[in-house]
Amino acid sequence: MARRWHDGPGTLTVHGEHGEVTVPLEIAASYRARTKGLLGRDSIDGAMLLTPAGSVHTVRMRMPIDVAYLDRHLRVLTVRTMPPNRLGLPRLHSRHVLEAEAGAMAGWGVRAGVRVAVETS
Numbered sequence: 651m652a653r654r655w656h657d658g659p660g661t662l663t664v665h666g667e668h669g670e671v672t673v674p675l676e677i678a679a680s681y682r683a684r685t686k687g688l689l690g691r692d693s694i695d696g697a698m699l700l701t702p703a704g705s706v707h708t709v710r711m712r713m714p715i716d717v718a719y720l721d722r723h724l725r726v727l728t729v730r731t732m733p734p735n736r737l738g739l740p741r742l743h744s745r746h747v748l749e750a751e752a753g754a755m756a757g758w759g760v761r762a763g764v765r766v767a768v769e770t771s
Contacts, residue, residue, distance in 0.1 A: 655679045662697050663767040666759025673697055703747040705740040708732045714752035718760050719744040726764045729755055
């Protein structure tokens with residue numbers, strides 16, 4: 651059964667090469683929250699999960715971001731860094747998208763094949 655999240659705070663746990671890393675998370679599950687995403691922000695403390703989502707854009711964003719495409723089991727399919735004013739291509743099998751400040755995901759150990767977990771507050 652597919653998990654359904656609601657807008658709000660949470661915690662992202664990365665099970666990667668750096669061991670378990672926990673990161674503050676904002677969940678954007680409603681159409682309105684997914685549409686806004688990180689628009690209008692100069693930074694983010696942690697990451698934002700857009701769900702459901704298969705692609706993103708950085709049109710009118712103020713900062714470059716890391717984008718991780720996740721499958722339905724929360725396994726990372728690919729990670730890309732996107733500068734402002736770009737359109738991301740849809741990713742086959744992507745069900746969720748993580749966004750963070752550019753460079754953050756490498757520090758957390760987020761890369762293709764890594765599994766993450768989401769806890770809601």
